[in-house]
Amino acid sequence: MNVIIDNFPLYVSGFLQTLRICAFAALGSLVLGTVIAGFRVSPVPPLRWVGTAWVTVFRNCPLTVVLFFCAFGLPEIGVNGAYFWFGVTGLILYTSAFVCEAVRSGINSVPAGQAEAARAVGLTFSQSLTSVVLPQALRTVVPPLGSVIIAMIKNSAIVGAFGVGGDLFAVGDTLTSSRGEAVLPVLIGVVLGYLVITIPGGLLLGLLERKVAIAR
């Protein structure tokens, strides 16, 4: 176990890098996924088609392929930037499809009469979505969104391995392959790092779940 203590600063920096990737990716995919869910239930058919196509592509494509596209495809069409951002973008695109479907199922759980009443008093589609439907969908959306975000945190390891580097997974890789440390203790450190993110995340979620359940 000395390897963890000896390399503690390295672990911490890996931990922070993973946290950074996850924070940007969670924010981006929650916003993007919610917008795409809005597209999917929109009264405008072309928006619905875009939404459906989006989910079909990104939900059915392996994350590594999406990442390849971002890292090598985007520069080809003239988009340049840091590897970090390509990685985060790939994770956002991929995760947004799952966020979209969770939000959409939440929207469908709100009785149709609510949206009808909202439209009947003169709210536009986006107003009725943001002030009537989504707040009520939240209740059913929190648990599945939690699973999506936890899956996303774990997927951030693929982003790290992909060349963004510096994250928890990459730290483990460095210690075992380049420095030849024993695999088991190194990986235990890595696992602990992930658990420090996911377990409090799960607790926070439970809290949020209870909060939206009373808010009525």
Next chain:
Amino acid sequence: MTEPNPARPMVRMAAVDKFFGPLHVLKKITLEVPRGQVVVVLGPSGSGKSTLCRAINRLEPIDSGLIEVDGRPLPAEGKELARLRAEVGMVFQSFNLFAHKTILENVTLAPIRVRKLPVAEARKTGLELLERVGIANQADKYPAQLSGGQQQRAAIARALAMRPKVMLFDEPTSALDPEMVQEVLDVMSALAADGMTMLVVTHEMGFARKAAHRVIFMSDGEVVEDSTPQEFFTAPKSGRAKDFLGKILTH
């Protein structure tokens, strides 16, 4: 904006057809709701009354024909349609109050979001409206905490908060326990007495007799009779109306 013309009806439907798949639910419907009048729509279950009501603010799009509100044809989906709906109040059988908002928030939401009224002003007029329908003391409760009759009166206040030109009611008392029907009918009668233009789908014959200027009887998607309550209740012309009245009035 066109000038209000007292001679022009508030709502006009001409040769309106509507299908649900193969089912022809509105058949060449032609009718008018004159300004300041109450038109009651009667008819057996499944005759298309709700669909007719919902077509007027385009909650149900129609397949052919013309619907005008205050002289303007219904716009297609979009901002224009939202603007029209803001001027047409609607009261549903199942109330449909916003479940996550208090009664007062239900009443002020659209004035604030759509009419851009300052919050304080919206709350003030909202409370006045709740006072008018007799539930000002329930302002800070959530819909689920109110009785059906109170919820429906809140829903009427919510619609009135937009100062609509016309109010549509789709069986507003059908989901209520019998002892709560009257309190809602009283609010509606007061509105009618104030000169509100109303189209009311109902099974409440007492209300139709007392408050209606005209009675429209629908059956199988058609307007079968369009007459005064006096004529309709004492001397219905069609067999279908006689049949309907016979069934309704015997119990």
